[in-house]
Ligand SMILES: Nc1ncnc2c1ncn2[C@@H]1O[C@H](COP(=O)(O)OP(=O)(O)O)[C@@H](O)[C@H]1O
């Protein structure tokens with residue numbers, strides 16, 4: 001069997017306070033093997049983007065990871081210091097944002113200008 005490239009184990013993500021906690025992602029697990037195309041399908045608002053943002057550690061501050069692990073090539077991403085995570089992002093894992101507002105964010109200007 002091909003080795004797992006990415007493992008998401010028991011990921012649980014929520015927003016709100018302890019008093020009024022709202023579960024966004026509830027204990028999901030999946031593995032992606034090298035060379036495999038993986039599709040995460042679900043209705044709007046079901047938590048696909050929050051799952052991807054959790055893996056990338058790019059969640060908005062109001063949203064917290066309550067439990068779970070993300071292993072990329074044997075590296076536990078949730079245990080990496082922030083500066084090491086920045087090395088992994090882009091080099092080993094990346095995200096193409098869906099929203100046009102985000103895709104046209106000035107932060108991406110370097111990318112846009114370098115493709116001319
Ligand atoms: N910044 C946020 N603050 C609070 N709740 C959020 C935020 N972003 C998304 N959510 C909630 O998380 C849930 C999952 O959203 P999302 O992952 O964007 O869904 P999908 O990508 O599957 O359409 C939705 O109920 C949404 O309202």
Ligand SMILES: [Mg+2]
Nearest residue numbers: 048049050098
């Ligand atoms: Mg989405």
